[in-house]
Amino acid sequence: MNILITTIFEYPHEGGLSTHVTTLMKGLQERGHQVDVLSFTDMNPVTRKLFTQAPGYLINKVKKGKGQLLNDRQKMKMLKSYIEKVKGKYDLINSQDIYAALASIESGIPTVATVHGYFSYEAISRGAVIQGSPEELEIIETEKKAYQQATSVIAVDQRIKEYIKRQADVEAYSIKNFINVHEFKVDRSKAEQIKTEFEIPKDVQVLFVPRRLTEKNGVIYPTLALPKVLEKHPNTLLVYAGTGEQYTNIEQTAYKLGIQDKVRLLGSVPHEKMKELYSIADIVLVPSIHSHGVEEATSISALEAMGSGAPVIAGAVGGLKEIFEHEKDGLLVEEKNTEDLSQSIIRILDDGSLGETLSKNARKKVEEHYSHIAAAEKYETIYKEALSLKQHNL
Structure with missing residues (x-):
């Protein structure tokens, strides 16, 4: 055809x-x-x-x-x-x-x-x-x-x-x-090299937000949740890859909270390079919200994160509730709830075995269904x- x-x-x-x-x-x-x-x-x-x-x-x-x-x-x-x-x-x-x-x-x-x-x-x-x-x-x-x-x-x-x-x-x-499940099995052996390329310190724990910086993607909430995470895990860096109308809001909010050195806005990143960024993520955040009647569909970013081997925390809205089984292959959080988001991040950073279990189950689900x-x-x-x-x- x-x-x-x-x-x-x-x-x-x-x-x-x-x-x-x-x-x-x-x-x-x-x-x-x-x-x-x-x-x-x-x-x-x-x-x-x-x-x-x-x-x-x-x-x-x-x-x-x-x-x-x-x-x-x-x-x-x-x-x-x-x-x-x-x-x-x-x-x-x-x-x-x-x-x-x-x-x-x-x-x-x-x-x-x-x-x-x-x-x-x-x-x-x-x-x-x-x-x-x-x-x-x-x-x-x-x-x-x-x-x-x-x-x-x-x-x-x-x-x-x-x-x-x-x-x-x-x-x-x-x-x-x-997603292409064959191409999206990320090689984590090059993490140090990739961090160097993106000027990310080698010893930080990376929270990765692979989203267009638009309101419905809830991208402001990781920045709002970060201060509480830093209280327990000060060696954490929040990394955004994407552009959109929320870019300035995130930047200004980080300065207002005094955490500008803990938030990195990479701007637009080619899709091939996004795979590399997934490989250095300790947690991937997909914090979508309802916005003017818009709900997240079956998020490709979420599927890619599931395939990459990183644990995922996602907003409990739209198609994300169809993708993830809470506590089994990801953590779902209430939309716009920064306390819920920060506590879920801390929980995974505290418990490496939880992250590994979520990642393993997520990869299996992607291979079988997506x-x-x-x-x-x-x-x-x-x-x-x-x-x-x-x-x-x-």
């Missing part, structure tokens, strides 16, 4: 969607399919800036959210024009966002839409759109149209599947996120059904 994966976002980029695409592509290729990606990155750079970035940026200064919509619509038009040029090469398209779904559907090629989250809620959560505004209502209508017109829809967790049913009365498939090959097989089945549906309707 010749498959085209489409998105209006850049690829590769920082975040779970990009990782999902790379890992799915690898699994499909290993199953013998030809897979290409068409993203915003593939568009002409001059046209991108003139028609899909600059106008929206200026309009957004006058009316928040309106520029965001303009940019997304322009990206959709550009993507549609590129698909038209290459559509003869492909049997099926797997879109990764609502605007890519609509651009792909208009090509006439069977389109399977993968839904990674709540598009309208997430726009509000990151401050791009105002809640209750005409712009939010338009995004909701765009979501509905994309879900209803796609040949098939796949949600990355059960809650998103239920959201699609509520929004558009469409029955989606549910395939949880996944393999990219098993996920690719499920996607392949849905692709074949989508092709049959299209042929039946001709």
Whole structure:
């Protein structure tokens, strides 16, 4: 099968969607399919800036959210024009966002839409759109149209599947996120070398937050929980790898608490290097929260942490509650509860055997339930059904 994966976002980029695409592509290729990606990155750079970035940026200064919509619509038009040029090469398209779904559907090629989250809620959560505004209502209508017109829809967790049913009365498939379990078995023998590369002291205990620095990821809470951890484990360093609107908030909070030398913000880190950072983590933190209706899906960061051999502490929200069995393969903490978070961190740092047990069980679960090959097989089945549906309707 010749498959085209489409998105209006850049690829590769920082975040779970990009990782999902790379890992799915690898699994499909290993199953013998030809897979290409068409993203915003593939568009002409001059046209991108003139028609899909600059106008929206200026309009957004006058009316928040309106520029965001303009940019997304322009990206959709550009993507549609590129698909038209290459559509003869492909049997099926797997879109990764609502605007890519609509651009792909208009090509006439069977389109399977993968839904990674709540598009309208997430726009509000990151401050791009105002809640209750005409712009939010338009995004909701765009979501509905994309879900209803796609040949098939796949949600990355059960809650998103239920959201699609509520929004558009469409029955989606549910395939949880996944990782390449072979590539993500981290080699911890090079920990000292990796610490040197990232200028991290060799003798510190590392708390690692591998997240985009956005509100729904709860990234401020590890910083707020750190002072209590430092009282008992002063040789602890909190390391963030990611960018986002919460960067400045974390930085300012660390200074306010007087722990700026115990918090390290690495900024954007390539995915290959992220694997190395997992290998020096004593604990990985995935402290997600509810934010403007947004819940964490089956977090790829959490799955990667589980596969890496580091114990994980996660917020008890959304898909994270589906991934982890509390006390067996991870610790779940109440969202926004810094006391719960700090005590859970201290508990693992105090008891090395607990961390080892959690890590071992987590790795086993990832191998058995979250393999990219098993996920690719499920996607392949849905692709074949989508092709049959299209042929039946001709």
